[in-house]
Structure formats: C-alpha cells, structure tokens
Amino acid sequence: MHDPTLTVLSGTGLSKAFGKGGKAVQILHGLDIALPRGALSLVKGPSGCGKSTLLAILAGLTAPHAGTVDALGARLWAMKPAARDAFRLKHMGFIFQGSILFPALRAHEQIELVLGHMGIPARQARERAMAALADVGLGPRAALRPDALSGGEKQRVAIACALAKQPRLIFADEPTSALDTENGEMVSRHLRRLASEHGVTVICVTHDDRLSPFADRIYHMRAGRIDRIETEVAR
Ligand SMILES: Nc1ncnc2c1ncn2[C@@H]1O[C@H](COP(=O)(O)OP(=O)(O)O)[C@@H](O)[C@H]1O
Numbered sequence: 001m002h003d004p005t006l007t008v009l010s011g012t013g014l015s016k017a018f019g020k021g022g023k024a025v026q027i028l029h030g031l032d033i034a035l036p037r038g039a040l041s042l043v044k045g046p047s048g049c050g051k052s053t054l055l056a057i058l059a060g061l062t063a064p065h066a067g068t069v070d071a072l073g074a075r076l077w078a079m080k081p082a083a084r085d086a087f088r089l090k091h092m093g094f095i096f097q098g099s100i101l102f103p104a105l106r107a108h109e110q111i112e113l114v115l116g117h118m119g120i121p122a123r124q125a126r127e128r129a130m131a132a133l134a135d136v137g138l139g140p141r142a143a144l145r146p147d148a149l150s151g152g153e154k155q156r157v158a159i160a161c162a163l164a165k166q167p168r169l170i171f172a173d174e175p176t177s178a179l180d181t182e183n184g185e186m187v188s189r190h191l192r193r194l195a196s197e198h199g200v201t202v203i204c205v206t207h208d209d210r211l212s213p214f215a216d217r218i219y220h221m222r223a224g225r226i227d228r229i230e231t232e233v234a235r
C-alpha cells in the first residue's frame with residue numbers, strides 16, 4: 001500500500017454509471033486509487049475503459065455516484081460547487097489532448113487570462129507567463145498566436161499555462177495522443193519535469209505507451225477498477 005502521509009490525491013470506492021435504468025452502463029466499479037506527492041502517475045487502459053471519467057471525478061468536474069475524493073486533505077465532493085470551483089482554480093492545472101487555445105490571443109496572453117481569473121495582478125501575471133513559457137522552451141515564441149505555432153508548441157503553451165498557475169496537482173488527459181514521435185516525447189519530458197523539478201503531483205490518463213518510460217508509477221485500469229500498479233518505472 002501507499003504511504004498515506006505522502007498521498008495528496010485519492011479516490012476511494014468510486015463508482016460511476018452512464019445512462020438510466022436497464023440501459024445504464026457501469027463504468028467505474030468501486031475504484032480505489034492513491035497518488036503519491038510529486039510523482040508522475042499514469043493511468044493506462046484501453047479506449048472506453050473510463051480513464052477520462054476517472055480523471056474528471058478526481059478533478060472535481062464530474063460527480064461520482066458513490067465514493068469519495070480527497071485532494072490535498074479536502075473532501076472534494078462534500079464541498080459546495082462554488083468552493084469546489086475555487087479549489088480547482090487555485091490548486092489544479094489541466095492539460096488535454098490538443099489543448100484548446102484562443103485563436104486571437106498570443107501565447108503569453110493565453111496564460112495571463114487564466115492567471116487574471118485567479119486574481120493575480122497583471123504585472124505579476126505577465127512575469128509568471130513569460131517564466132513558464134521560457135521553462136518549456138517557448139520564450140522566443142511567447143508573442144505568437146496559435147496559428148503560428150506547431151501542434152507540439154501549442155501543447156507546450158498548455159503545459160506552460162498549467163505550470164504558471166503554480167498548482168499542486170496537474171491533470172492531463174491524453175496529452176501526447178495528437179502528437180508525432182518527437183513532439184510526443186518532448187511533451188512527456190515536460191510532464192516528467194513538472195513532477196521532478198517543480199514538485200507537482202501529475203496524473204496523466206493515456207493509452208499512449210510512449211509515456212510509460214517517463215512515469216514513476218503506472219496504474220492499469222480494467223473492468224472499472226485499478227487492476228495492477230507498476231512502481232518505480234522511471235529512472
Ligand atoms: N457523459 C457521458 N454520457 C454517456 N456516456 C459516457 C459519458 N462519458 C463517457 N461515457 C461512456 O463511458 C465510457 C468510458 O468513457 P471514458 O471515460 O471517456 O473512457 P476513456 O477515457 O478510457 O476512453 C465510454 O463507453 C463512454 O462512451
């Protein structure tokens with residue numbers, strides 16, 4: 001078992017079904033998961049097994065039918081919705097497949113918009129945005145709009161955006177799936193660094209095997225539960 005003192009995000013007895021009555025399909029069957037602090041954890045499993053659903057439940061975006069989520073010591077689904085939204089804004093960053101950027105905004109403005117929502121003053125938001133873009137190697141491209149960026153660069157803007165929030169938790173859903181070999185590897189390395197160098201707890205759901213060598217831990221999902229855990233994968 002995991003050392004509970006090091007667990008920063010956990011789901012216990014999570015159940016979820018979609019559809020009603022006889023047509024209901026049970027996706028999660030009392031799933032338990034506990035993620036160690038500052039690690040890059042992957043959740044792997046075939047398409048349709050419920051990875052995105054699990055991530056959304058752990059991030060406070062989709063309510064489970066049963067079970068609890070504890071994030072940074074807070075019981076996420078016992079909070080009022082507004083408190084949960086505020087918690088998410090403050091503590092969680094998100095990276096999705098082909099992350100969506102605003103067409104009209106420059107790379108640094110994408111990030112500043114999010115930081116503005118957090119109540120961070122404009123000057124500080126600019127500094128944080130530029131630092132985060134430099135961190136993912138996009139310093140010289142900070143003033144470009146999405147049109148002028150490659151797929152890999154756009155995904156690095158999304159990573160910089162998640163990083164600039166300085167969250168404790170980062171959630172990634174298939175962040176490499178739309179990318180070629182080189183860009184997929186680059187994004188994998190950045191996720192690795194978020195954990196190793198910035199101490200962020202990163203949970204990434206994916207069916208992409210290319211991410212595996214970068215992970216500290218791999219949770220294999222099967223039949224709505226975590227079936228097997230591989231530890232000490234990376235390094
Ligand atoms: N909002 C929804 N309404 C109905 N069915 C859904 C919904 N979200 C997901 N599903 C179904 O739940 C199953 C698991 O989906 P998902 O969590 O996206 O799997 P994965 O991310 O592993 O591919 C799929 O069969 C999907 O069609």
Ligand SMILES: [Mg+2]
Nearest residue numbers: 051052053174
């Ligand atoms: Mg998915």
